[in-house]
Amino acid sequence: MIGSPTSAARRPGDAAAPYPAPGGATPLPPRPLLEVSGLAVHFPIRQGLFFSRQTGTIRAVDGVSFTIDRGETLGLVGESGCGKSTTVRALVRLLRPTAGSIRFDGVELTRLEGDALRELRRRFQMIFQDPYSSLDPRLTVEAIVAEPLEAHGVGTARERAARVAELLDAVGLPPAVAERYPHEFSGGQRQRIGVARALALQPELVAADEPVSALDVSIQAQIVNLLKQLQQRFHLTYLFVAHDLAVVRHMSDRVAVMYLGRIVELARAEELYRAPLHPYTVALLSAAPVPDPLIEARRRRIILSGEVPSPAAPPPGCRFHTRCWLRERLGRPEACETVDPAVRSVLDGHLVACHFAEQVGASAEQRRATGGGNEDAGWTDGGIGQTKGEAENPRSRGGRD
Amino acid sequence: MALLALEDLTVRFRTRGGTVHAVNGVSFDLEAGETLGLVGESGCGKTATGLAMLRLLPRPAGRVEGGRVVFAGRDLLSLSEAEMRDLRGREIAMVFQDPMTSLNPVLTIGTQLIETLVAHRQLRGAAARGRAIELLEIVGIPQAARSLRRYPHQFSGGMRQRVMIAIALALAPRLLIADEPTTALDVTIQAQVLELIEELTRESGTAVILITHDLGVVAGRTQRICVMYAGFVVETATTRQLFAAPRHPYTVGLLHSIPRPQATGIGELIPIEGAPPEQLTAPSGCPFAPRCAWRIAACWVDNPALVPLTRDGTVAGEVVNTGPQATHRLACHNPASAEEARAGRPLRPGFEAAPPPTDILAVQPAGSAA
Numbered sequence: 001m002i003g004s005p006t007s008a009a010r011r012p013g014d015a016a017a018p019y020p021a022p023g024g025a026t027p028l029p030p031r032p033l034l035e036v037s038g039l040a041v042h043f044p045i046r047q048g049l050f051f052s053r054q055t056g057t058i059r060a061v062d063g064v065s066f067t068i069d070r071g072e073t074l075g076l077v078g079e080s081g082c083g084k085s086t087t088v089r090a091l092v093r094l095l096r097p098t099a100g101s102i103r104f105d106g107v108e109l110t111r112l113e114g115d116a117l118r119e120l121r122r123r124f125q126m127i128f129q130d131p132y133s134s135l136d137p138r139l140t141v142e143a144i145v146a147e148p149l150e151a152h153g154v155g156t157a158r159e160r161a162a163r164v165a166e167l168l169d170a171v172g173l174p175p176a177v178a179e180r181y182p183h184e185f186s187g188g189q190r191q192r193i194g195v196a197r198a199l200a201l202q203p204e205l206v207a208a209d210e211p212v213s214a215l216d217v218s219i220q221a222q223i224v225n226l227l228k229q230l231q232q233r234f235h236l237t238y239l240f241v242a243h244d245l246a247v248v249r250h251m252s253d254r255v256a257v258m259y260l261g262r263i264v265e266l267a268r269a270e271e272l273y274r275a276p277l278h279p280y281t282v283a284l285l286s287a288a289p290v291p292d293p294l295i296e297a298r299r300r301r302i303i304l305s306g307e308v309p310s311p312a313a314p315p316p317g318c319r320f321h322t323r324c325w326l327r328e329r330l331g332r333p334e335a336c337e338t339v340d341p342a343v344r345s346v347l348d349g350h351l352v353a354c355h356f357a358e359q360v361g362a363s364a365e366q367r368r369a370t371g372g373g374n375e376d377a378g379w380t381d382g383g384i385g386q387t388k389g390e391a392e393n394p395r396s397r398g399g400r401d
Numbered sequence: 402m403a404l405l406a407l408e409d410l411t412v413r414f415r416t417r418g419g420t421v422h423a424v425n426g427v428s429f430d431l432e433a434g435e436t437l438g439l440v441g442e443s444g445c446g447k448t449a450t451g452l453a454m455l456r457l458l459p460r461p462a463g464r465v466e467g468g469r470v471v472f473a474g475r476d477l478l479s480l481s482e483a484e485m486r487d488l489r490g491r492e493i494a495m496v497f498q499d500p501m502t503s504l505n506p507v508l509t510i511g512t513q514l515i516e517t518l519v520a521h522r523q524l525r526g527a528a529a530r531g532r533a534i535e536l537l538e539i540v541g542i543p544q545a546a547r548s549l550r551r552y553p554h555q556f557s558g559g560m561r562q563r564v565m566i567a568i569a570l571a572l573a574p575r576l577l578i579a580d581e582p583t584t585a586l587d588v589t590i591q592a593q594v595l596e597l598i599e600e601l602t603r604e605s606g607t608a609v610i611l612i613t614h615d616l617g618v619v620a621g622r623t624q625r626i627c628v629m630y631a632g633f634v635v636e637t638a639t640t641r642q643l644f645a646a647p648r649h650p651y652t653v654g655l656l657h658s659i660p661r662p663q664a665t666g667i668g669e670l671i672p673i674e675g676a677p678p679e680q681l682t683a684p685s686g687c688p689f690a691p692r693c694a695w696r697i698a699a700c701w702v703d704n705p706a707l708v709p710l711t712r713d714g715t716v717a718g719e720v721v722n723t724g725p726q727a728t729h730r731l732a733c734h735n736p737a738s739a740e741e742a743r744a745g746r747p748l749r750p751g752f753e754a755a756p757p758p759t760d761i762l763a764v765q766p767a768g769s770a771a
Contacts, residue, residue, distance in 0.1 A: 079587035186676045216442035217614060221658035221672035243588065250660035250670070287592040289617030291659055293640045296621030303596060304589045307557055 031106065032067035033205055033237050034091070039064040039100035041083075041090050045312060058312045060086040062261035063100070065343070068205070073231065073238040075252030075269065077245060077284075081308055082258040084241045088207045091239065092126050093117060104205070122152055125203040129210035131190030135182040141168070141193055142178035148200045167196040170233070171226060188219035195226065199234065207239040212247060224250060245288045249273055257281045260319040261311055263343065267350040274370055277346055277357040279326040286369035300368050316340075318355070325365065326356055402474070403430035403723055404608050405454075405576060410468035412449045412458065412632075419681040423449040425632040426468065428707075430722040433575065436602070436609040438619035438640065440655075441629035444677055447612045450629075451578045455495055456485055473575070491521045494569035496562070496598075498581035503565060504553040510537075510564050511549030517571050536567040540597060559590035566597060573605045580612040595622055616659060620644060625727050628652050631678055631688035634707055638729035648710065648729070648736040650695040657745035671745040687734065691757070695747050698755045699734045707732040 040063055045056040061083040068074045076084045089095040091102060093109060102109040104120060112120060125148075128134035135144055145164045149155060155163065165175050171192040182190055191211060198206055208227065212220040224247065231238060240251045248255055249269050256266040257278065265278040276282050283302045290296060304323045309315055315322050321336040335341075335355045343353045360366055412424035424446040431437050439447045452458045454470050456477065470477040472493065477485065489495075497503045505513060514533040518524045524532055530549070537545035540563040553561055562582060569577060579598060583591035599622060602609050611623055619626055620640065627637040628649065636649035647653050654673040675692040678684065687693070690700040709720050710729045720728045741748050 079589065188676060216677075217616070217655055217658045218442060218673035219676065221670040222674075224660070225670055225672055245588070246660040283589060287589045289591075289615065289621055291616040291620050291644065291656065291661075293620045293644050296617075299621070301592050301596070303593055307559060307590070308587075 033070045033105055034068040034239075035101075035103040036067070036091065037065040037101050039087065039090060039102065040098045041086050041095055042098040056312050058310075059261050059314060060311055061090065061097075062311075062314070064258075064261075064263050065100075066256055066263060066266060068237055068239060070204070070237055071231075071235055072254065073240050073252045075248035075255040076239065076241045076258060077243065077248045077255060078258035079243060079284075079308065081260075081311065083261040083311070084258050085209050087258070088126070088209050088239060088241055092124055092207055093121070094126075118152070122148075122201040123203055124205040124207065125198040125201065127191075127194055127198045127206060127208040127211045130214050131187050131194050132214070134194055135190055137182050139181070140178065141173075141180055141182070144182070144193060145178075145196045145200055148197060152201060154201070163200070164196075167199055170199065170230065171196045186219070187215050188222055191215060191219075191223050192226065195223075195230070199230065202234070203236070205237045205239065207241070209241045210243070211240075213242060213244060220247070227251065245273075245284060257284065260308060260314055262319060262353065263351075264320065264354070265350075265352045266343075267352075271347075271350055275361065276366060276370065277350060277352040277360050278320075278354050279324050279356075279360055279365075280320050282360060282363075282366050282369045283323075283325065286365070302365055302369065318353075320354075326354075326360060326363070329363075330356060330359065404433040404435075404473060405431040406469075406471040407450070407454070408469040408471065410450060410453060410470065411466040412446070412453050412463060413466050414449075414463045416462065418679075422680045422683055423463070423632050424453065425683070427627075427629070427632070427634050428468075429627055429634065429637065431576070431608050431610065432723040434603075434606045434608055435625065435723055436599075436611060436623045438623035438626040439610055439612045439629060440614065440616060440619055440626055442614055442677065444631075444680070445629040446632035447629050448580055449632075451495065451580050451610065451612050454578065455489055455493060457495070487521075490517055490569075490574070491572045492574055493576045493578065494572070494574040495578040495580065496565050496569050496582045498584050501553060501558075501561060504561060506553055509550050509552055510556075511551075514549070514564070514568055514571065517568055521572050532571075536571055537564070539601070540564070540567040540570075541593075542567070559586055559594060562586060562594050563597065566594070566601070570601050570605065570607070574607055576608045576610070577602055578610045578612070581614070582611075583618065584613070584615070591618075598622075616655060624725055625723070628655070631680055631684065633688060633704075633732060634730075635689065635732045636730065637707070637727070639725055639727050642729050646729075646739055647742050648731050649689075649733050650693045650735075650737055651689050653737045653742045653745060654692075654694075656742075687732070694754050695733075695735045695737055695741075696754045697735045698758070701755065701757055703734070705732045705734050 039061055041061040043058040043060060044054045045058060046052040047055045064087055066074065076087065078084045086095065090097045097110055100110070104124060107120060109120070142161065142164050145167055146160045149160045149163060154160065164178060168175060168177060173189065173192055182193065185193065211227070212223050215223060228251070230236060238251070240248065242248050252269045254266065255269045255272045256263045257280065258264065259280050265272065265276065265281045272281065273285065276285060283304050286299070286302045302325050304325070306323050309322055317337040317339055318341050321327050324336065327333065327336045339355065341353045341355050343351050346352050346357050354360065407427055407429050410424055410427045414421040414423050427446070427450055429437070439450065441447050449458065449463065453465050454477065458464065465478055480488070511533060514536065515529045518529045518532055533549060534545045537548055542548050542560060542563055556564065582598065583594050586594060595618065598609065611619060613619055623640050625637070625639050626643045627634045628651065629635065630651050636643065636647065636652050643652065647656060657671040658673060660670060673692050678688060684704055686701040687704055690696045693700065707730050710731055
């Protein structure tokens with residue numbers, strides 16, 4: 001059995017969910033499954049061929065804190081270089097954090113080594129972005145999916161084969177694929193194989209790093225639905241990383257927005273997309289194209305000037321101040337350049353790192369970006385063919401069939 | 402007369418696995434200054450269509466098997482190589498997805514930009530340099546004069562794409578083909594670059610063919626859209642019509658595959674089952690039939706032609722090819738109704754997608770799938 005098929009009802013914080021924890025411990029503590037605080041991952045910049053010396057530091061992740069409850073999905077969104085992938089890699093200990101604490105089910109991960117780390121690692125697994133490079137081309141699908149089982153010495157060969165068949169079925173692949181090689185499959189099917197491998201050890205936490213961004217739209221939807229279905233069925237906890245705001249919203253209970261190595265805003269998904277409080281989040285939402293021409297025609301984008309500064313030399317004060325529209329609006333207050341804004345809780349559980357988050361809430365930009373008030377940006381309502389414009393366009397009505 | 406008329410364009414690629422039917426009789430018109438979106442997923446033939454127009458198909462694998470590309474009254478496919486070279490850049494320019502591979506890494510930005518101006522504009526020395534600086538300033542490259550001496554790798558992705566746009570629009574071409582120009586870029590940079598293309602082409606009256614897989618990008622930036630699948634145009638309409646009342650099951654499926662940012666956030670995605678065909682043979686029926694929830698028996702045996710929607714598609718009894726009044730056309734035996742398009746699935750009581758006739762099954766490449 002892969003997991004409890006009866007654990008259909010799941011909600012964040014639902015401590016009574018009947019998930020069989022490895023080790024036989026049935027009562028679940030009400031604390032988050034994952035607690036990250038002050039996480040930092042720095043990479044040295046070295047120069048010189050023979051006497052290489054460190055000439056700088058890339059602060060890829062620089063003080064990130066969040067928690068994930070059991071059964072919950074936390075979305076991590078941001079543009080390239082913001083540190084979201086590095087965060088994930090540090091969490092699953094593919095990278096060694098420079099500083100900070102990662103507690104998984106109460107156990108401090110950063111200090112674990114060797115067998116203890118291996119043992120705990122069974123409980124958190126990763127799904128990678130590129131289904132083309134993350135599967136060994138010389139192994140059959142069966143060998144790929146069975147690999148984690150072998151590495152952890154789970155079951156006999158016969159049991160492992162049965163388990164692989166179960167897993168392939170769970171991800172919607174016919175049993176015959178077990179004998180075949182990765183190159184025989186399309187991108188979507190390969191990603192299903194990657195998902196099957198990630199689930200082999202019955203993990204509790206699955207970190208998915210851009211799992212659908214290499215796939216075509218119609219295939220993306222298949223994988224997104226699969227991930228949601230598997231979460232219900234196996235009571236999984238997800239850390240879902242992506243740059244696509246709409247996909248992240250679709251998947252997540254809560255969403256964290258990263259910029260230049262920091263989380264700048266974290267809130268319930270609904271809340272974040274309805275009333276973002278960080279100027280960067282507002283700009284992101286306003287920039288993302290919405291598949292509706294009527295909404296697009298009405299929208300006014302906030303075009304951020306310039307580019308993301310280098311994480312080797314992040315700007316002093318607020319890291320976003322060099323591109324911030326709100327700072328310009330407020331007449332460039334000094335605090336933005338000198339004081340690094342702390343993450344603070346503005347509304348109930350809505351975290352934001354901005355000195356002037358209250359002004360964002362009152363701004364026309366926020367309303368325009370999110371569709372609050374009259375200006376519909378597509379983040380709040382609408383469905384196919386249900387936009388207001390249909391009524392305005394006489395040719396789109398009537399005359400069908 | 403339209404600026405550009407594609408007539409029955411057919412492109413084949415010879416590969417080791419067989420001949421790929423990449424583009425299968427694509428026709429569309431484009432008016433001067435109009436912006437047309439060419440939308441579809443990988444392998445649908447949208448890029449091959451763009452390359453074929455400029456005669457840039459990779460040789461010897463790719464070749465145009467038939468059709469005409471009439472640009473300003475001349476069939477581009479019958480021009481000499483020299484005539485074509487003269488036309489590229491000056492009359493028709495192209496921007497590609499990855500600016501790193503389309504810029505020459507060993508030449509400075511200045512050399513590449515000035516080269517274009519010298520080759521086509523008979524500008525020399527200081528005049529060419531001056532114009533190059535001006536162009537970089539227009540596309541928003543800071544310190545333009547200094548940037549001329551820099552190499553492509555010294556720029557970020559967004560800046561490189563700006564340089565490409567500067568080169569492409571250096572000669573104020575009449576047509577710009579932009580193939581996934583922002584796919585490699587972050588969303589805030591994407592907005593900057595799309596805005597730039599829109600602004601510059603509007604000023605110069607340049608027509609644009611925007612090739613993309615992203616329905617969000619075409620929604621805001623085009624007047625008209627051709628949806629492609631397996632090398633065929635399966636639906637075409639004005640952008641507003643297409644989004645408000647999509648009729649082809651593939652278009653409907655695409656729209657339901659993208660998460661709609663709804664307040665409730667729980668709207669389920671309705672994926673299109675299966676995967677696109679390999680296109681190694683001409684489809685015996687509709688190429689989308691194996692994945693289509695609306696298919697009827699005819700779909701397996703007869704590939705429907707792209708025809709105007711008669712009742713709500715024609716304007717004064719006349720078929721309009723271009724512009725904001727363009728006729729909604731469809732290649733489908735059993736289109737989705739408005740309610741079905743909204744729901745994302747067939748709603749007719751008792752309706753079931755027609756099973757494949759057994760003799761056809763043998764030659765259908767797709768249809769299996771997860």
